Amino acid sequence: MMHVRIASRQAPDRAVNEDYGFAGGGLVGVLDGVTEAPGRDNGCIHGTAWYVRRLGAHLVRANGNSAAIPLTDVLAEAITATRGDHEGRCRLDEPSTPAATVCLLRQRGSEVDYLVLCDTTLVIDHRHGIETITDVRFRDTIARLRRGDPSMDDPTSRNRQITPAKWDHINRDGGYWIAASNPDAAYHALTGTVTCGEDGIRRAALLTDGASCAVDTFGILDWPQLLDLLTDQGPVTLIEQVRAAEKATITGSSHIKRHDDATAAICLFPGSRP
Numbered sequence: 505m506m507h508v509r510i511a512s513r514q515a516p517d518r519a520v521n522e523d524y525g526f527a528g529g530g531l532v533g534v535l536d537g538v539t540e541a542p543g544r545d546n547g548c549i550h551g552t553a554w555y556v557r558r559l560g561a562h563l564v565r566a567n568g569n570s571a572a573i574p575l576t577d578v579l580a581e582a583i584t585a586t587r588g589d590h591e592g593r594c595r596l597d598e599p600s601t602p603a604a605t606v607c608l609l610r611q612r613g614s615e616v617d618y619l620v621l622c623d624t625t626l627v628i629d630h631r632h633g634i635e636t637i638t639d640v641r642f643r644d645t646i647a648r649l650r651r652g653d654p655s656m657d658d659p660t661s662r663n664r665q666i667t668p669a670k671w672d673h674i675n676r677d678g679g680y681w682i683a684a685s686n687p688d689a690a691y692h693a694l695t696g697t698v699t700c701g702e703d704g705i706r707r708a709a710l711l712t713d714g715a716s717c718a719v720d721t722f723g724i725l726d727w728p729q730l731l732d733l734l735t736d737q738g739p740v741t742l743i744e745q746v747r748a749a750e751k752a753t754i755t756g757s758s759h760i761k762r763h764d765d766a767t768a769a770i771c772l773f774p775g776s777r778p
């Protein structure tokens with residue numbers, strides 16, 4: 505069975521952690537909740553931190569009901585169950601209803617299933633090479649919107665979540681898909697299955713964008729170095745290195761959030777040590 509280590513830390517300048525990491529019943533996941541837009545009524549009295557924890561709990565439960573069902577069905581069932589937890593007190597058809605990016609990995613005997621939805625990254629060490637799997641539809645949508653908005657000085661900058669026009673493109677074709685209140689989003693995720701064993705998967709890292717930024721924004725590590733750091737020193741050390749890189753980055757723009765919630769999980773399969 506795989507060995508799993510997870511860490512999740514809120515941004516030091518924020519009140520609650522809207523990321524969530526979990527492992528249970530052979531399922532590992534990281535979720536990154538979308539920060540609520542200031543001054544915008546999202547129709548929900550519960551909030552993003554509540555949403556990611558409910559969704560995580562329902563993912564473990566839905567997977568535990570039958571490890572044979574596809575991860576897309578597990579996610580769809582968890583989204584539906586989380587809808588029920590609002591107990592009819594919230595308007596769930598608001599585009600800005602609580603939402604989260606999702607990265608899941610599940611060992612099932614000699615096979616490993618994965619699912620990636622929206623802005624999370626899965627890094628797989630296949631022994632013969634490293635593969636990164638990320639759903640680029642969110643960042644492509646935001647970059648497209650920002651190119652048409654002169655107030656955005658850097659269309660590729662970190663703080664992609666604050667682009668208000670994104671709400672017109674959520675959970676629809678031509679835009680991007682994310683776990684929110686519509687279970688159909690699960691069937692737009694990137695999914696796959698790889699094998700364990702001699703020539704199969706050796707390690708995998710599940711990262712919210714607050715952790716993958718060590719490679720894809722700050723460039724303080726490459727993907728093999730990130731896997732080695734997670735394997736040898738653990739996810740807390742990775743997040744500490746991200747915090748140091750964030751502090752060292754001076755930006756003149758008020759658009760840029762300095763810190764982000766960060767979650768990383770490392771899964772080691774038998775014989776993972778080189």
Ligand SMILES: [Zn+2]
Pocket residue numbers: 547548549550551590593594
């Ligand atoms: Zn609610």
